[in-house]
Structure formats: C-alpha cells, structure tokens
Amino acid sequence: MDKHLWFQRLRPGLTRAPLVMMTFMTVAVAMAVSLAFANTARAQGPDVAAVESEVSVGLFSGQTIVRVFGSTATPDVPIRLELTGPDRDVSFTRSVRRFGIKVSEVIDGAPQVIPAIRAELSSADIPLRRDGDEFEEALIREGAVLIMPKAIKMQPTGLFFAEIPLPPSAPVGDYKIEIFQEGALRSVAKVKLAEESFAIQQQGFVALVSRGAKDYAFLYGLICVLVAVAAGWITERVFRNRR
Amino acid sequence: MSVYLPIAEMATNPFVILFFGALVGAMSGLFGVGGGFLMAPILFFLGIPPSVAVSTEATQICAASVSGSLAHFRRGNLDIKMGVLLVAGGLIGSTLGVFTFKWLITLGSIDLVIQLFYVVFLGAVGGLMFLESLQAMMRRRAGKTAMHKRRHGFMHGLPFRTKFPRSKLYISAILPVTVGLGVGFLSAIMGVGGGFIMVPAMIYLLGMPTLVVVGTSLFTIIFVTANNTLQHAWFNGTVDLVLAGLLLLGGVIGAQIGVRLSGRFNAEQLRILLALIVLAVCFKILSDLLVGGPAIQFSFTNGAGHG
CATH class of the missing domain: 2.60.40 (Immunoglobulin-like)
Structure with missing residues (x-):
C-alpha cells in the first residue's frame, strides 16, 4: 500500500472505494448501535389480591x-x-x-x-x-x-x-x-x-450520546463541528474523482 | 426500520430524514444557500422538537457547506479574501444575534418575532430576486445584452478600498464586513445559515459576479453554522448527533448533485427558481400567521436534552 494515500492526488478508483466504505460504514454502525437501545421493564408484585x-x-x-x-x-x-x-x-x-x-x-x-x-x-x-x-x-x-x-x-x-x-x-x-x-x-x-x-431508559450508543451532550457540552459541540467538517471534506474527496 | 434520536428523545424513520437531507443538500449546492429555511419546517413537520431541529440543522448546513465550497474552490469560484471579511462580520453579528435572542426570550413571544422576520425577509428577498431575474430574462429575449450598471453611491466613498481580484471588484472592505454582520445577526435570530439573505446581498449590494457568489457564500456559512452548532451544543444541549449524522449523510451527497446540476442551468433560471422557492416558504409562514390553527396548543419545556 502507498503510504501517502491521503495526501496524493491519486488516479480515480484508488481512493474512492475505501473512503465511500468508511463514510457509509461509520453511519451504518452508528445507526445499528442506535437501534440496539433497549427498554427495560421491571415489574413489581401486585398490591391488591383481586x-x-x-x-x-x-x-x-x-x-x-x-x-x-x-x-x-x-x-x-x-x-x-x-x-x-x-x-x-x-x-x-x-x-x-x-x-x-x-x-x-x-x-x-x-x-x-x-x-x-x-x-x-x-x-x-x-x-x-x-x-x-x-x-x-x-x-x-x-x-x-x-x-x-x-x-x-x-x-x-x-x-x-x-x-x-x-x-x-x-x-x-x-x-x-x-x-x-x-x-x-x-x-x-x-x-x-x-x-x-x-x-x-437509554442504553449503549444512545445513552453515551445523551450523557456526553449533557456532561461534556463544550466537547460534544466541538465533536459535532468536527464531524460536520470531516463529513463535508470526505464527501468532497470521494466525489472529486467521480467525473 | 427505525433509529432512535438520543437528544430529540424519539424514534424516527432514517430514510425519510435521509431523503429530505439530500433534497435540501441539492439546493445548497445549486444555489449556495444552506437550505435551513426549508429544513427547519420539514423537521418540525416530522415531529422533531423545534429547538433540536434548529440546532441540529446548523450542523448539517455546516457539513454541506464544507463540501460545496470545496467543490467551488477547485473550480476557482471562491473569493477567499471577500469570504474572510464576510466571516469576520458574520461571527460578530451572530454573537450579537444570540444575545438579542436571549433578550427576546425574556420579553416573551419570540416565536412571533421569528415568524415575522421570516415573512419580511423571505418576502423582500424572494420578490426582489424574482423581479430582477424576470427583467434580465426579458431583456435577453428582446435581444439586448444585460447591462451591468455600477451604481455610484455612498458605498464608493467609503475608506479602506480593497481590490478583490476574484470578484473583479475594487470596493471598501467595510462593505463585506457589514453584510457579514447583518447576515450573522439574522442567522442567529432565525436559526438558519443565512445564505438566502447573503446571496442577494452579495449580488445586489456588493455587485459580485454570480459565479463567485455561490462558493463564497458557502464558505462564509461554514463558519457561521460551526459557531451556531457549538453554541447550541454548549449552552442549550440541543444538537442531536444521530439526527445530524443522518441529515449530513443525505445532505453532503445532495450538495454534490446540486453542484453538478448548477452547470446545466444559466444564472437567471437559477435565480428565478430560488426566488420562487423562497416566496413559497414565505407564503406558507404568512398563511400560518393569518389562518388560525387549533385554539389551544402546548409544548413540553424541559423535554429535549434536559430530561
């Protein structure tokens, strides 16, 4: 593998596949984990005999x-x-x-x-x-x-x-x-x-996000901005060669 | 198939969000507007709490603008010098806007103020653009070439005149800073990127060529919406990362489609189309103001993010 994969202008076909995969897989994983949130139920015994x-x-x-x-x-x-x-x-x-x-x-x-x-x-x-x-x-x-x-x-x-x-x-x-x-x-x-x-209650990724948003609000905001910039940049990279 | 949004605290169909994200993203690449003024009502309609919708959308617009402005930059359609001055004004304006927003909340009836702002600005901008593009089109049809009138008013007497080679302009640096300030202020109050105000302001006030306007507008929107995202996440806790992920997956793809489509239309057609969309949204908000909905409404005030 070429070590300068990300810094070089490569011919179409070389960079596209891994980048597309990465973007979609990240979102897919986030969605799957988000899906996995579960509701827990705990039942108490009935207090009336009837x-x-x-x-x-x-x-x-x-x-x-x-x-x-x-x-x-x-x-x-x-x-x-x-x-x-x-x-x-x-x-x-x-x-x-x-x-x-x-x-x-x-x-x-x-x-x-x-x-x-x-x-x-x-x-x-x-x-x-x-x-x-x-x-x-x-x-x-x-x-x-x-x-x-x-x-x-x-x-x-x-x-x-x-x-x-x-x-x-x-x-x-x-x-x-x-x-x-x-x-x-x-x-x-x-x-x-x-x-x-x-x-x-929330579990897994969902709980992580909502707790992170509350407890580390500034950091969470920075992450949101970084995610946005990275997503925009990656997509542009991906689509750049596609013409 | 459904995805749970942790901050909005609700389950939703991801494909619906992806679809609308792509639709608005395509508009962003096509017109250089963030599309926030369209996405906000769509998200409200899908049942996302307004505070979460407005904040999360800033994240999406930011991503779409990064992608879109990079694409325009490579085509040489971005005036960085102009953009930096617009951003400088924009950040000051958006901070002023945030404080005004908080002040309006203490006065009450913030919703009404926002709606009136929307009606006034969308109506004025949409109407102006529509008339202007129609005139330009008719002039072309009549066989005359569109004249580029350079208005010589007070603007040209201002100090700090600077050359903007990309835009082929020689104007005062105060002008783009002022435009940025106004756009940043409105952006914070109205919860949008501000592109639909900035694009006409750049064309009509600064006299920039339409080709450069879109890329430069997107460049400015990156910083304004990044600022909005950070502030909303930090102070309000209303940015939903999962919703943002869905929106920006749809949005960035849509933006690329939009950039490619924009080569197929001429500038006047694009402007007429944008003007019509802006006027339609304006009409919708106005009719909501005039026609009564349900008599009694309610909202849970400590729902999203503060449970």
Missing part, C-alpha cells in the same frame, strides 16, 4: 409497546387501566388574533406540570374522556393522551390482556400502570386493584 398482573415492554419495529397481562376473579366487572409517564413542565398557549395576525398567549391557570404521556384503557365501552376540558382535548389531539376504550381484552375466565403502543415521543423515565375496577358499584367511582411500574 388482580394478578404482569407487564412486559418491548421494542417492535421502532415502536415501544407495553403489554399488560393479568387475571381477575370477576370477569364481569369492567376494568380500567391507566398508564402514566414521567412528569414534564408544560406550557399551554392560546392563539389570539391581534392586528389580524395570530399571536400565542400563555394561558394563566393552565396545568404547569403534567405527565409527558398518559394512556387510559378500558375493557368495556366506557366513556373515558372528561368532556369540556380544553387542555385534555389538546393533549388527546396531539397524542400526548391516548384514549382507548375496549382496548383491554377480557376472557370469560378472567384473564385479560392489553397492548399500549407508546408514541415515538415517549420520553425516558419512570412509568406507572394502575388497574382500577370501574364504578359499577354505586358511590365508589373506581377502586384501585393493582399497580405496576417500569422504566424506559
């Missing part, structure tokens, strides 16, 4: 799907499941017309901290939405709140199963799943039957 349940979380074709299995002694009584994600600061804005153009105004008295993602499921066709809540409406519209009636599949034997597809925007953090009995019984609105929890 319902046995189990949670499994998995990544299927890029989407995080939470699966809840369980059994109840009273399959006739409708149950409700609530998934609550980690809290985030939120700001609600209202668009107001001023001088003919739309202006966003922060709404006073709106919730300041809400779960970044929430899901409500039921085994029967029970109205889950709180009608008239304009903030809730906005959250449902943008997919931050999932309303899924009849999403819990209840067997006559009392075994039940539910799948909750979390949107790509579902953040890392601790998640909680609560199972309630629907308020079929007069005064009691809902009775909590079981509680499970799991955590979504």
Whole structure:
C-alpha cells in the first residue's frame, strides 16, 4: 500500500472505494448501535389480591409497546387501566388574533406540570374522556393522551390482556400502570386493584450520546463541528474523482 | 426500520430524514444557500422538537457547506479574501444575534418575532430576486445584452478600498464586513445559515459576479453554522448527533448533485427558481400567521436534552 494515500492526488478508483466504505460504514454502525437501545421493564408484585398482573415492554419495529397481562376473579366487572409517564413542565398557549395576525398567549391557570404521556384503557365501552376540558382535548389531539376504550381484552375466565403502543415521543423515565375496577358499584367511582411500574431508559450508543451532550457540552459541540467538517471534506474527496 | 434520536428523545424513520437531507443538500449546492429555511419546517413537520431541529440543522448546513465550497474552490469560484471579511462580520453579528435572542426570550413571544422576520425577509428577498431575474430574462429575449450598471453611491466613498481580484471588484472592505454582520445577526435570530439573505446581498449590494457568489457564500456559512452548532451544543444541549449524522449523510451527497446540476442551468433560471422557492416558504409562514390553527396548543419545556 502507498503510504501517502491521503495526501496524493491519486488516479480515480484508488481512493474512492475505501473512503465511500468508511463514510457509509461509520453511519451504518452508528445507526445499528442506535437501534440496539433497549427498554427495560421491571415489574413489581401486585398490591391488591383481586388482580394478578404482569407487564412486559418491548421494542417492535421502532415502536415501544407495553403489554399488560393479568387475571381477575370477576370477569364481569369492567376494568380500567391507566398508564402514566414521567412528569414534564408544560406550557399551554392560546392563539389570539391581534392586528389580524395570530399571536400565542400563555394561558394563566393552565396545568404547569403534567405527565409527558398518559394512556387510559378500558375493557368495556366506557366513556373515558372528561368532556369540556380544553387542555385534555389538546393533549388527546396531539397524542400526548391516548384514549382507548375496549382496548383491554377480557376472557370469560378472567384473564385479560392489553397492548399500549407508546408514541415515538415517549420520553425516558419512570412509568406507572394502575388497574382500577370501574364504578359499577354505586358511590365508589373506581377502586384501585393493582399497580405496576417500569422504566424506559437509554442504553449503549444512545445513552453515551445523551450523557456526553449533557456532561461534556463544550466537547460534544466541538465533536459535532468536527464531524460536520470531516463529513463535508470526505464527501468532497470521494466525489472529486467521480467525473 | 427505525433509529432512535438520543437528544430529540424519539424514534424516527432514517430514510425519510435521509431523503429530505439530500433534497435540501441539492439546493445548497445549486444555489449556495444552506437550505435551513426549508429544513427547519420539514423537521418540525416530522415531529422533531423545534429547538433540536434548529440546532441540529446548523450542523448539517455546516457539513454541506464544507463540501460545496470545496467543490467551488477547485473550480476557482471562491473569493477567499471577500469570504474572510464576510466571516469576520458574520461571527460578530451572530454573537450579537444570540444575545438579542436571549433578550427576546425574556420579553416573551419570540416565536412571533421569528415568524415575522421570516415573512419580511423571505418576502423582500424572494420578490426582489424574482423581479430582477424576470427583467434580465426579458431583456435577453428582446435581444439586448444585460447591462451591468455600477451604481455610484455612498458605498464608493467609503475608506479602506480593497481590490478583490476574484470578484473583479475594487470596493471598501467595510462593505463585506457589514453584510457579514447583518447576515450573522439574522442567522442567529432565525436559526438558519443565512445564505438566502447573503446571496442577494452579495449580488445586489456588493455587485459580485454570480459565479463567485455561490462558493463564497458557502464558505462564509461554514463558519457561521460551526459557531451556531457549538453554541447550541454548549449552552442549550440541543444538537442531536444521530439526527445530524443522518441529515449530513443525505445532505453532503445532495450538495454534490446540486453542484453538478448548477452547470446545466444559466444564472437567471437559477435565480428565478430560488426566488420562487423562497416566496413559497414565505407564503406558507404568512398563511400560518393569518389562518388560525387549533385554539389551544402546548409544548413540553424541559423535554429535549434536559430530561
């Protein structure tokens, strides 16, 4: 091999292949490692005897799907499941017309901290939405709140199963799943039957990047600039001979 | 197939990002603009948080500009002397812009200011370019040669007159520094490379030949966007390296395609095309301002990078 491979103007064909390979392989490896991030689930034991349940979380074709299995002694009584994600600061804005153009105004008295993602499921066709809540409406519209009636599949034997597809925007953090009995019984609105929890966390390359970006922000920024300059330069080198 | 973006904290389809990266990269090579004013709305549409989109895009524009300006440099279409003066002004301007940006945030309604800036500048620049190129085309069709009027105004009375052999100009060094300053300032406020303002400014204010304008503009954008990338990563933590990798893989390839395509069009056609794209984006933002969207909106403020 020629030692001055990078510093010489070589004839087409000699430099092209390794450079193209390098560029694409680097990106391919980064993507593959990034794909390999996993969600971990840890389930706690049920705290109410009436319902046995189990949670499994998995990544299927890029989407995080939470699966809840369980059994109840009273399959006739409708149950409700609530998934609550980690809290985030939120700001609600209202668009107001001023001088003919739309202006966003922060709404006073709106919730300041809400779960970044929430899901409500039921085994029967029970109205889950709180009608008239304009903030809730906005959250449902943008997919931050999932309303899924009849999403819990209840067997006559009392075994039940539910799948909750979390949107790509579902953040890392601790998640909680609560199972309630629907308020079929007069005064009691809902009775909590079981509680499970799991955590979504980043692993591998993804965790490295997000931790690096936080802990070594300046260095991370320098790396970003270097990557950009190197990518631009390499591509130009690669395409230079291609004519 | 999907890839997880660590800073944006979401999974996304890499091929969609690659496609749009290449599309915007091709525009970058073709027109000498970074394409940021197009990529930002596309990324918003794909669900990337705006702060992450704007910051990460600076990284992509930087890479595309390195690749594009090298290609132009080899063809001799780069005025380094002019570029260095533009960069000097640009870095001062972008720092001023960052401080103004922070001040506007404390005042609130930063979004509205950004949108109005977009409408005013895209409208003015696009309209001006469109009319000018149309006139030039009609003049050519009428059989007359396009006249290069040299306007003799206050600009030519300024001190520090310098020769710019590549651009065949003899103008005051203050002019490119001022243009760079303005572009850097707007770039920081609007979160773009600033090419769509710089290209017309170089043609109409400095009187540079169109051939040199594209390469020199890309050269300047390298430094402005490198500065933006560093500042966003350092102070805001909003640069997503995985997203940037996808964008710049698409972008650098697109830029090379663009540079090759640019030889096939003449300057007037290119300018009309760019003017139409600029006006279309302007119209889109204006219609968003005028036509009401959903009454109530929300945004998670400590989501990206600060979880």
